[in-house]
Amino acid sequence: GKEVTAETKPTTNAANGSITLDFTFDATGLEEKEVVVFEELLKDGKVVTTHADINDKGQTVKFVKPSVKTTATNKADGSKELDASKSGTIQNKVEYKDLIAEKEYVVKGKMMDKETNKPLLEEGKEVTVESKFTAKEKNSSITLDFTFNA
Template identity: 40%
Template sequence: TVETEAKVNGEKEDAPTDKVVLTDVVKYKNLIVGKTYKAKLVWMDKETGKPFLVDGKEVTVEKEFVAEQENGEIELSVTVDAKHFEKDTQLVAFEEVYKDNVLVAAHKDINDENQTVRVNQPKSKLKTEAKVNGKKEAVLEQSLTLTDYVHYTNLVVGKEYTVKLVWMDKATGKELLVNGKPLTVEKTFVTEKSNGTIELSTVVEAKYLTQGKLVAFETMYEKGREIASHRDINDADQTILLKKPRLPKTNIGSNLTAYVNMLLGSGALVALLDSKRRKRSK
């Protein structure tokens, strides 16, 4: 008899982005010690009830072994690229054991949970909150701290991820350039919880910025493969506003009037004195 325990990446369920390691531990009973046997495994698509195909071929594993004990186990493993899973998929391991090309045991139950694994599509989502100097807007004076708080959901605990941020100029819809290069921030981290927040900050001198709105675009990767993004040029949460400094108020208008009046007054005074001088001379 044969019993099995199937796993994907060491678990009963996973949402891998690169490699899908399908493993089935075949537990056998009542074999003849010292005899050679061959175990054959084919992975079935539970939805269709047919073999799961990769590039048109069945995903199978074969392994020859010598029974050292009457009861024991043997592990059958195969690696598949995650790109072949276009949707959430349930796979069921069907096993057969042969001796001298004669079938001596099998385990083929499409509804057996022990034989079943679930390969899910990554469902990570990003939501962000952008700020400048801790607020939604700031004046272009000295240096500015641009910060984006990336809130993520549905990551796999214990896995390493990378978040990349690029600041966009909303007016042009293009990347903001500082010294001719896009203003970007990148951070790699290992998840302790499936839902959490990552902070991405950078300091920029105000002289490199102009008045207007900046929008934070974020992309998350797992081993180089994009699994989530948040890129909406019209999202207020992703947007910050930069303003020109206000010019200081002056009394230039009143001062100018006083100066003109002073000049006019002095001119009238000169004319009056000149007039009196002429009268005396007569």
């Protein structure tokens, strides 16, 4: 609905330089959209110059919606079954898409009982795993290990 704008005044009298404009707004609903920033430079209320190129890749930002997909397997052999009479580890590969590279994230996993759709309890506690990581790339994966004692 509302036009998004930003405005600032130079803090120097130098003829050359740069200014940073920060646009702060609610990006809800903008997933997969691209926006382009246009600028006007004014002096005494009159436009001195503009930059308004809709095709300028340097001024274009795409809004993404991160997503995850997971695959759980028996860590020992990659199968989908574990021997209930032995200790074992379920390895959960979490593949993520459209994260911001070099930013820190936390991935949390919780084991659920498929029959009851409630958290699986071991000694009265939910079975959870948490891992902090820095996304090296926007699309990659991280592995969580859930270890059970016999």
